[in-house]
Amino acid sequence: TCEYAIRAMLFIAQKSKDGERVGIKEIAKGIDSPEHFVAKILQDLSRKNLVQSVKGPNGGFYHDKTSLKYSMADIVKIVDGDKIFEGCGLGLRQCSETHPCPIHHEFKKIRRDIKRMLENAKLGTFSEELEKQLTFLKR
Amino acid sequence: TCEYAIRAMLFIAQKSKDGERVGIKEIAKGIDSPEHFVAKILQDLSRKNLVQSVKGPNGGFYHDKTSLKYSMADIVKIVDGDKIFEGCGLGLRQCSETHPCPIHHEFKKIRRDIKRMLENAKLGTFSEELEKQLTFLKR
DNA sequence: CTAAAAAAAGATAAAAAAGTCTTTATATCT
């Protein structure tokens, strides 16, 4: 789900230069994923204002300048919550600094790196390489 | 599932010093997890020789010296396959060095770190701190 | 040799996640 979310958002970011709107069908095709399912995910993100949407003819999804500054971390948080950023590597609820699981300290570093990576991955910065087909979004 | 697997294996490693056997009930209690479910996971690992088992009275699970050298990475591979070590960050099948997804290169580093971490986490090295209650396995 | 203890295996059930279909609300254009 989260992967769909990120891919859809990147697709919108790329296609909705200068306020243009992208329909859900185009998005679904563009990232080769189930239309209604992706629609739901985007509705979620739209409620939380990570993406904008307009109904009716010529409607669709787009990013305003603010939402282009959102990162993959923001998307992940909304879709999956922050268990990835917070949770214990062995799934233990009581795991903490003072009451750690065996891999607590090692896992902490990895979580931190993942977090950093996703926080630095702003939506706005991927359009160019997608445009030039240096990267892609279809499965 | 994978978390149960690792926790069960750590528990066995700790309890089965000098060839002693640990029953599935004790394991399930020890890691506070569903007995039959954990049993199945261990049967899997047992078939692949990551843990030893003996049926009948006084039977149970234990680790021989070889299996204490296995790492969490080995467990993960058997339980979840190697998608974690190989898979694309956005779930794209066609993603590769030459045909990368937008986060391919960043994600590669993280995957490598996770792999290293899990490979270095040998089952045999956690017993002492568990014994001293410096770390724990219950949820 | 028998009884009991334990893992192994198989069948079933419950819960969660993923996906689809249908209807509704809203905006746009003529």
Add this chain to the structure above:
DNA sequence: AGATATAAAGACTTTTTTATCTTTTTTTAG
């Protein structure tokens, strides 16, 4: 104002994952 295009919402279905229950097989102890 009416028709149409589109996202939004809700109901439903399917698949996958997780968990439980039952039966079987193996081993040991007496």
